[in-house]
Amino acid sequence: MSVNEKGIRCAPDNPYLVRLxxxxxESSGEEPRLGRKLPAxxxxxxxxxxxxxxxxxxIGPHARDERHFIPSILxxxxxxxxxxxxxxxxxxxARTLAHKSDRVGALxxxx
Numbered sequence: 001m002s003v004n005e006k007g008i009r010c011a012p013d014n015p016y017l018v019r020l021x022x023x024x025x026e027s028s029g030e031e032p033r034l035g036r037k038l039p040a041x042x043x044x045x046x047x048x049x050x051x052x053x054x055x056x057x058x059i060g061p062h063a064r065d066e067r068h069f070i071p072s073i074l075x076x077x078x079x080x081x082x083x084x085x086x087x088x089x090x091x092x093x094a095r096t097l098a099h100k101s102d103r104v105g106a107l108x109x110x111x
Contacts, residue, residue, distance in 0.1 A: 007036025008043045010050050017052060019090070023082035028075060 010017045024032040043051025056076060058068040 008041055008049050008051060008053070009036045010052055011048075014050055015090075016087075017050075019086040020052060020079070020083050023086055024079045027078040027082045 012018075021032050021034075024030075041051070041053050043049065043053050045051075054076070056068050057072040058066060060066045
């Protein structure tokens with residue numbers, strides 16, 4: 001029996017993916033490598049297949065004796081630090097714009 005499904009791939013305009021790519025680029029100084037994950041990944045359960053699958057290097061992923069190459073974890077940690085800063089900036093910007101919009105709407109009602 002053979003099953004051929006397309007892999008899982010997050011939409012390129014997904015705002016979380018866009019910021020994650022920016023964070024990876026910024027923290028590593030390199031262009032991130034993007035691809036598809038095989039359909040068996042748990043990302044297939046994310047809404048609309050909008051999961052991001054990435055992580056450190058190791059031996060025997062998900063096995064009872066799974067092991068990780070410790071130095072491979074640090075770059076992902078750094079990317080997550082930059083990513084969280086970008087998300088925080090986005091939330092602050094959105095709140096500022098919403099506040100300004102509310103004020104403009106209130107001014108128009110007063111006229």
